[in-house]
Amino acid sequence: QKEVEQNSGPLSVPEGAIASLNCTYSDRGSQSFFWYRQYSGKSPELIMSIYSNGDKEDGRFTAQLNKASQYVSLLIRDSQPSDSATYLCAVLPDAGNMLTFGGGTRLMVKP
């Protein structure tokens, strides 16, 4: 069974700090990786996608992918209280077109 693992948290960081969210996956052939942010009571919102090894930056967000280690991470710089949410890692397996989601990490940014 293809799995995506995340630490459920909560991960608590002070305002202005860097939040580091991690995700591992079991399907070595996976090619596409996504980070979603989900506020309580809302649907998931896509914030980052990454397909190649290395870093991808978008504003305060940086996604990092290491396919050899089957590891993808999301860094949030200058964390704000509005970043407090659950972050879901999703992986698209090599075969198929359905996303597999991790359990999510709850992030709390304290003023």
Added chain:
Amino acid sequence: SAVISQKPSRDICQRGTSLTIQCQVDSQVTMMFWYRQQPGQSLTLIATANQGSEATYESGFVIDKFPISRPNLTFSTLTVSNMSPEDSSIYLCSVERASYGYTFGSGTRLTVV
């Protein structure tokens, strides 16, 4: 991003009844996906709906319980049949489109009493 309209946004239903959830997309898409998110849990794929063919269900989900229609390339419905309190969840539709990735509707929060 793709505009996905989902309704109802929430409902409270009696056990033993059925609820049909609608999902409308602002442009044509090949596949639409239906997810369930139980309280405090992540998303679980129920089924994939292609226009003109039977939906493909994931392990643990059956057509009799979750019948799906896909009459055209912009619309789909998911019915939750013979509901029990265990069906209380958020139900989400999702589509994949180039440049937008996989995006979600606003969800239907279902409570079964």
